[in-house]
Amino acid sequence: MLRYISKRLLYILMTLFLIVTVTFFLMRAAPGGPFSSEKQVPPEIEKNLNEFYGLDRPWYNQYFDYLVSIAKWDFGPSFKYKGQTVNDLINEGFPVSFFLGMESLLLAISIGVLLGIIAALNHNKWQDYTAMVLAVLGISVPSFIMASILQYFLAIKLGLFPVARWESLQHTVLPALALAATPMAFIARLTRSSMLEVLSNDYIRTAKAKGLSRGQITVKHAVRNALLPVVTYLGPLSAQILTGSFVIEKIFGIPGLGSHFVTSISNRDYTTIMGVTVFYSILLLVAVLLVDIAYGFIDPRIKLAGGKKGE
Amino acid sequence: MEKLLEVKNLEVSFQTYGGEVQAVRGVSFHLNKGETLAIVGESGSGKSVTSQTIMRLIPTPPGKIKSGQIIFNGEDLVKKTDKEMEQIRGKEIGMIFQDPMTSLNPTMKVGHQIMEVLIKHQKMSKSAAKERAIELLRLVGIPMPEKRVNQYPHEFSGGMRQRAMIAVALASNPKLLIADEPTTALDVTIQAQILELMKDLQKKTGTSIIFITHDLGVVANVADRVAVMYAGKIVEMGTVDEIFYDPRHPYTWGLLASMPSLDSDDQTELAAIPGSPPDLTNPPKGDAFAPRNPYAMKIDFEMEPPMFKVSDTHYAATWLLHPDAPKVEPPEAVKKRLRKLSSNYEKPVVVKESE
Amino acid sequence: MQQIPKEMFQPAIADSREAEKISKPSLSFWKDVFIRFRKNKLAMFGLVLLILLVFMAIFGPHMTKYDYATNDLMNTNQPPSSKHWFGTDELGRDIFARTWYGARVSLFIGLSAALIDLFIGVLWGGIAGYRGGKTDEVMMRIADVLYGVPYLLLVILLMVILGQGLGTMILAMTITGWINMARIVRGQVLQLKNQEYVLAAQTLGASTSRIMFKHLIPNAMGSILVTMTLSVPTAIFTEAFLSYLGLGVPQPLASWGTMASDGVQALQYYPWRLFFPATFICLTIFAFNVVGDGLRDALDPRLRK
Numbered sequence: 001m002l003r004y005i006s007k008r009l010l011y012i013l014m015t016l017f018l019i020v021t022v023t024f025f026l027m028r029a030a031p032g033g034p035f036s037s038e039k040q041v042p043p044e045i046e047k048n049l050n051e052f053y054g055l056d057r058p059w060y061n062q063y064f065d066y067l068v069s070i071a072k073w074d075f076g077p078s079f080k081y082k083g084q085t086v087n088d089l090i091n092e093g094f095p096v097s098f099f100l101g102m103e104s105l106l107l108a109i110s111i112g113v114l115l116g117i118i119a120a121l122n123h124n125k126w127q128d129y130t131a132m133v134l135a136v137l138g139i140s141v142p143s144f145i146m147a148s149i150l151q152y153f154l155a156i157k158l159g160l161f162p163v164a165r166w167e168s169l170q171h172t173v174l175p176a177l178a179l180a181a182t183p184m185a186f187i188a189r190l191t192r193s194s195m196l197e198v199l200s201n202d203y204i205r206t207a208k209a210k211g212l213s214r215g216q217i218t219v220k221h222a223v224r225n226a227l228l229p230v231v232t233y234l235g236p237l238s239a240q241i242l243t244g245s246f247v248i249e250k251i252f253g254i255p256g257l258g259s260h261f262v263t264s265i266s267n268r269d270y271t272t273i274m275g276v277t278v279f280y281s282i283l284l285l286v287a288v289l290l291v292d293i294a295y296g297f298i299d300p301r302i303k304l305a306g307g308k309k310g311e
Numbered sequence: 312m313e314k315l316l317e318v319k320n321l322e323v324s325f326q327t328y329g330g331e332v333q334a335v336r337g338v339s340f341h342l343n344k345g346e347t348l349a350i351v352g353e354s355g356s357g358k359s360v361t362s363q364t365i366m367r368l369i370p371t372p373p374g375k376i377k378s379g380q381i382i383f384n385g386e387d388l389v390k391k392t393d394k395e396m397e398q399i400r401g402k403e404i405g406m407i408f409q410d411p412m413t414s415l416n417p418t419m420k421v422g423h424q425i426m427e428v429l430i431k432h433q434k435m436s437k438s439a440a441k442e443r444a445i446e447l448l449r450l451v452g453i454p455m456p457e458k459r460v461n462q463y464p465h466e467f468s469g470g471m472r473q474r475a476m477i478a479v480a481l482a483s484n485p486k487l488l489i490a491d492e493p494t495t496a497l498d499v500t501i502q503a504q505i506l507e508l509m510k511d512l513q514k515k516t517g518t519s520i521i522f523i524t525h526d527l528g529v530v531a532n533v534a535d536r537v538a539v540m541y542a543g544k545i546v547e548m549g550t551v552d553e554i555f556y557d558p559r560h561p562y563t564w565g566l567l568a569s570m571p572s573l574d575s576d577d578q579t580e581l582a583a584i585p586g587s588p589p590d591l592t593n594p595p596k597g598d599a600f601a602p603r604n605p606y607a608m609k610i611d612f613e614m615e616p617p618m619f620k621v622s623d624t625h626y627a628a629t630w631l632l633h634p635d636a637p638k639v640e641p642p643e644a645v646k647k648r649l650r651k652l653s654s655n656y657e658k659p660v661v662v663k664e665s666e
Numbered sequence: 667m668q669q670i671p672k673e674m675f676q677p678a679i680a681d682s683r684e685a686e687k688i689s690k691p692s693l694s695f696w697k698d699v700f701i702r703f704r705k706n707k708l709a710m711f712g713l714v715l716l717i718l719l720v721f722m723a724i725f726g727p728h729m730t731k732y733d734y735a736t737n738d739l740m741n742t743n744q745p746p747s748s749k750h751w752f753g754t755d756e757l758g759r760d761i762f763a764r765t766w767y768g769a770r771v772s773l774f775i776g777l778s779a780a781l782i783d784l785f786i787g788v789l790w791g792g793i794a795g796y797r798g799g800k801t802d803e804v805m806m807r808i809a810d811v812l813y814g815v816p817y818l819l820l821v822i823l824l825m826v827i828l829g830q831g832l833g834t835m836i837l838a839m840t841i842t843g844w845i846n847m848a849r850i851v852r853g854q855v856l857q858l859k860n861q862e863y864v865l866a867a868q869t870l871g872a873s874t875s876r877i878m879f880k881h882l883i884p885n886a887m888g889s890i891l892v893t894m895t896l897s898v899p900t901a902i903f904t905e906a907f908l909s910y911l912g913l914g915v916p917q918p919l920a921s922w923g924t925m926a927s928d929g930v931q932a933l934q935y936y937p938w939r940l941f942f943p944a945t946f947i948c949l950t951i952f953a954f955n956v957v958g959d960g961l962r963d964a965l966d967p968r969l970r971k
Contacts (some may be wrong), residue, residue: 209406210400
C-alpha cells in the first residue's frame, strides 16, 4: 500500500515537474510576456516581476528560483494588476469554486448513477431510451450553451432561480446544475453500460439460482460491481467539473477562481495564467491519486502494490 | 420409487437474429428421489438449456418455453411466477455451474455468498448463518474454513471455488442438485476430487442429482441413469449398465467409440463422429443425426424415429430398432463391451406418443 | 403403427461432404458488424445525419449568394427571412453562409485532430505493445506522465502563448490528445499478440511488419475506429469551449464555436444567432456519439447471439 502510494506520488511529482517546466518555458517564449523585452507594464508591476523572477539574471537561475517558489506554494505576482499575487487570487476564489464544484459533483454522481441503473434494469424499454436520450443530450450540448439556455429559460423567463451572482444557497442551484449536466450524462452512460455488463456475468446467474429476488440481486451483487468503473471515472470527472467551472462561473457572475482565470486569459495576464494552471494541475493530480487509493479499498481484487486485477 | 421430478415434452426456443432456434425439442424424462441422472451430449445439444429451464433461469426473452411441463414435487414449475420460483431456487433446487472462476461474485466474501442462501431460505440470523457457512465449507473439504470464510473468490484456487459453489448450492439442503458441467473447467485430478465429493455428499444428504456433462467417462462414475441428448432431443436413455454395455442408438455408439479408455488394449483407434450438429433454426426433416450416421437408412431422412422401449428402463429413438431394419454391427470399440442384459424385452416396443 | 414400406430401410449413407457442410451461411466479420449496425436505428440516424452535415459543409456555402465574411452594416441582426435564411449577425453577415462555412472549420478541426491522434496513437501504442519489455515500459511511462497533464489547461496555455489560429488549435489539441488512442491500441495489441493465430504466424516466419499490419492492426481496428469516432466530438467540443474563452479561430473566420459564443451574448434579443450554430454543434456531437456507440455495440462479440 505504502509502496504503491509513494510510487504514485513519484509519478505525480514527475508530471508536475513537467507541467511547471513547460509553463515556464512557454511563458519565456510568449511575445509581449513577462520575460520579453517589449512588454509594456507599469513600473510597480515591473518591480514585482523583477523581485519574483529576477528578470535580469540568466534563464537557469530564473527557472530554478521559480521551481523553489512553487515548492513553497508561492505562485508569484500578477502581470496585470499591481499589488495582487496569484496566491491572493487563489485564496479568494478557490473556496467559492470548491463549494460549487462539490455541489455539482454530488448532483452529477447521484442523478447519473440513478439514471444509469434504471436504464440498465429496463434494458431496451422506454425507461432505458428516455434516460439515454437525456444522457446523449447532456453529452451533445457544450456547457456554455447549456448554461446560457438554462439561465435564459429558468431564471430570466420563468424566474425560478436568481439569474446570477453568488449570495445564497438558492443562487448556487442553477450553476451547479448547469455544471453537473455533462458529467451527469457521462456517469449515466457509464453506469448503464457497466451495469449491463455486470448483469450478463455468471455470478448474477448464480445469485438468481440461489433464489434471491431481483431487488436483492441488483443491490447486493450488481450495483456494487457496476460502480467500480464509475469510481475510476471520478478523476476525469473532477477535471471536467473544474474546466466546466470556468465557463459556468463567468456566465453566472460567480466570483470563483474559474472566472478569475477566464478574465486573466482575456487580459493575457500571463503570470496568473501560469500560476493558476500549476495550481489546478496539483489539484487534479491529487484528486486522481485519492480516487486510485479509494479504488484499492473498494475492489478487493486489487492489491495496491502496483499489481493489476487478479484473474 | 418415488418420482421427484418429471419433465414432460419440454420445448424451449430462442428468438435470435437468424430466426427461432429450437434448442430443446420435446424432452421427457423423470428423476427418482436420491437418484443421479446424467444428461450427456455435445455442446449445443440442449442439455444446459434443459437444466436451466428446470430452474427457470433462461432469459425470457429471447428464450421461451413453448410447451411441456416440469413437475417437481407434484407442482408444475412452468406455471410458477418469478416470485414463486424464488422459493424453489436455492431452497428446493440447488445449482452448480461450469466455470467456478466466474460463477462467484468477485467482490463479495465467499462466506457471505453462502450466508445469503441461509439468510434467505432458512431465515437464519447473521451469526448463525456464518457458523453454518463455516460448517458447510468444512463439509465440502475446504481446510481452515474459519479463515476461508472471510476470503474473496480470487484467493481460492479453481477446485476450491467449485467446492465453495457446491457449498452454496447445498446450503439449504435442496431436494435436487443440478450440476451443469461442474468439472469441465477443472484439471483432471481436481475433477476426480469434485466427483468424489459430490458422491459423498449425496450419500450424506440423500439429494437427487442431475449431472450435465459432455464427457461419458465421467458418467460411469457418478450416475445411476443416463440420458443422451442430440439436437434438442433425448435419443437414448437407460441405466448406466444399459448405456455402456447395451447401447442401441448409433449416436451413443459414436460417443462410446470416441471415448478413450484405459482398459482397452490401445489397438482400437478412437473413432470421431464426422460432421457437426445440425442448425436448430431449421431442424432437418427426418432424424437429426442421419447426415452424420454411418448406419443411416432412407427412412432416417424422411421421418423422425419413434421412441423404442428396449427394457423397462431403456429407451432409444432409432429406426434400427424397427423390426424391418437390417441387422447392423456396432463399431468395434462398442462391440467389445456388449453384454446380454436379462432385463431386455424380447423385442423393442414402440412407445405411444401419449405416454 | 403405420406401415412403412420395406425399401425405406435400405442403407442410405449421406454424402460425407454433406455432413461437413456448414448449413448456416457464414458472414464475414465486417459484414456481420454492418448488419448489426444497420439494425441500430439510432446509429443509422446518426450516420445519415453525418452524411447530410458533410454534404452541407461542402455545398452549403454555395447555396446562398451571400459570403460568410462580407459585412452589411445596413442589415445587422436580421431575423431569419427569405433573404437571409438563418438571419444575420451583428455585422450583418449571413448566418446561413457562416454556419456552413463554420461547419467546414469545425469538422476540419475535429477530423484532423482525430486523424493526427490516430496516427501517433497507433504508432506509439502499436510499437509499445508489440515490442513489450523495456521499450513498452519506457514508452508507456512517458505516456503516463503526459496523461497526467490536464488536457484543457494545456490546450488553453498553448493557445494563449502560440496565438489564435486553426493550425495552433489543432496542434494544441493533439499534443496530448493521442495518448488515449495509444493506450487503447497498446492494450489491444498486448491482448492480440498472445493469441494463437499470431503465435502461429510467428512460427511460420512472418515478418514483424506483416504481423503488425495483417494480424494485429486489422483485429484492433474495431476499438481504434470507435475511439476515433468518439474523439472527433471531443475536438469539436474543445473548439467551442476555446471559442467561448476568446481563444477560438480569429475573425472573420467562422466556426460553430465562435458563432455560438457570440450568439450566447445576444441570446436575449437575437436568439437565432445562438440557435443555428448551437443546434448544429449538438447534432454533430450527437451523431458522432451515436455512430460511435453503435459501432461499439456492433463490434462487441459478446452481443453476438
